[in-house]
Amino acid sequence: MSIEVRGVGKRYGDFVALDDINVSLPTGQLTALLGPSGGGKSTLLRIIAGLETADTGSVEIEGADATKLPPQKRNVGFVFQHYAVFKHMSVAKNVAFGLEIRAHGGLRPPWTPQKRRDKERIAQKVAELLELVHLSQFAHRLPSQLSGGQRQRLALARALAVEPSVLLLDEPFGALDAKVRKELRDWLRRLHDEVHVTTVFVTHDQEEALEVADEIVVINEGRIEQIGTPDQLYDEPANDFVMGFLGEVTRLGPLALRPHDIEVAVAPGVVGSTPGVVRRALRVGFEMRLTVDVEGQAEPVLVVLSRTHARALDLELGSRVWLSPTTGATAVAVPALGGVSV
Numbered sequence: 001m002s003i004e005v006r007g008v009g010k011r012y013g014d015f016v017a018l019d020d021i022n023v024s025l026p027t028g029q030l031t032a033l034l035g036p037s038g039g040g041k042s043t044l045l046r047i048i049a050g051l052e053t054a055d056t057g058s059v060e061i062e063g064a065d066a067t068k069l070p071p072q073k074r075n076v077g078f079v080f081q082h083y084a085v086f087k088h089m090s091v092a093k094n095v096a097f098g099l100e101i102r103a104h105g106g107l108r109p110p111w112t113p114q115k116r117r118d119k120e121r122i123a124q125k126v127a128e129l130l131e132l133v134h135l136s137q138f139a140h141r142l143p144s145q146l147s148g149g150q151r152q153r154l155a156l157a158r159a160l161a162v163e164p165s166v167l168l169l170d171e172p173f174g175a176l177d178a179k180v181r182k183e184l185r186d187w188l189r190r191l192h193d194e195v196h197v198t199t200v201f202v203t204h205d206q207e208e209a210l211e212v213a214d215e216i217v218v219i220n221e222g223r224i225e226q227i228g229t230p231d232q233l234y235d236e237p238a239n240d241f242v243m244g245f246l247g248e249v250t251r252l253g254p255l256a257l258r259p260h261d262i263e264v265a266v267a268p269g270v271v272g273s274t275p276g277v278v279r280r281a282l283r284v285g286f287e288m289r290l291t292v293d294v295e296g297q298a299e300p301v302l303v304v305l306s307r308t309h310a311r312a313l314d315l316e317l318g319s320r321v322w323l324s325p326t327t328g329a330t331a332v333a334v335p336a337l338g339g340v341s342v
């Protein structure tokens with residue numbers, strides 16, 4: 001295991017930010033800490049980084065107890081949403097900075113043969129890193145002459161320069177527009193497949209976590225709701241919170257389930273199916289999204305089906321339909337109603 005978090009708790013005054021957090025992250029894994037704002041994701045990341053101390057519990061990094069180590073002794077690299085690069089230094093200098101500090105606290109004259117060798121080694125390393133983050137052609141620019149996405153890639157190159165055993169990213173693409181975010185997340189996945197550094201990133205965007213991460217830790221109100229692969233979380237959510245956070249959910253009687261996991265019939269064939277009336281039908285691309293009023297339930301049921309299917313059923317506003325969960329549907333009981341999982 002690369003990172004072992006055991007029994008970590010953190011309070012701010014009376015407020016419990018983290019409560020008995022236990023998580024093991026294997027070496028080389030790309031993990032997402034996912035959850036709503038204020039849930040405690042950043043606090044946990046900062047405790048792993050050593051930027052914050054836990055009140056209780058321990059953090060182990062690569063087999064060594066890091067609980068009391070300062071950040072610079074943990075061999076972690078980090079990137080935050082608004083990452084501060086050195087504005088007056090070129091892209092290449094920004095990447096070289098950490099390496100130069102490590103070699104003799106900077107490479108100032110007088111020059112010795114050793115310093116010259118270090119300088120060459122660093123230049124070589126910087127070139128490799130810039131290639132890795134696709135910024136080679138911008139090596140001599142200043143950070144202000146880069147786009148937001150390019151600046152975040154520069155931040156990643158800087159964090160990777162000192163070969164951290166763990167890379168920690170706090171909403172690294174948070175401030176960027178949707179298209180650039182998407183590009184960077186694909187790029188991060190590919191980068192990770194190339195360099196395999198154990199990486200933990202914080203996000204509140206479920207799509208980002210589902211697309212990029214090997215494993216997702218869902219955190220809400222200071223507690224872990226579930227840990228699993230994207231498929232496990234999507235197909236076997238531990239509770240209605242996880243289910244609702246990872247995708248669209250609708251209620252059908254005592255169950256919360258996905259709108260595309262509801263079977264629509266135009267006759268009462270299925271035992272226990274719920275009768276209803278189509279109130280709205282919205283075409284979105286290749287899908288048809290139906291809003292169905294059902295008896296005994298205040299909020300309508302949302303059903304998503306393919307347009308071809310909707311056409312075959314000859315559905316229109318006011319059609320009577322019978323709804324039931326499809327076979328193998330992912331569903332969880334809605335707690336307030338005390339139903340059972342299927």
Ligand SMILES: Nc1ncnc2c1ncn2[C@@H]1O[C@H](COP(=O)(O)OP(=O)(O)OP(=O)(O)O)[C@@H](O)[C@H]1O
Pocket residue numbers: 012015017035036037038039040041042043044202204
């Ligand atoms: N220094 C602090 N003093 C007091 N409360 C704090 C402090 N830092 C964090 N908190 C509180 O702890 C809770 C968890 O914060 P944290 O930043 O970990 O959440 P988060 O899940 O990362 O949210 P976001 O996605 O909004 O960054 C929040 O309610 C926050 O207000």
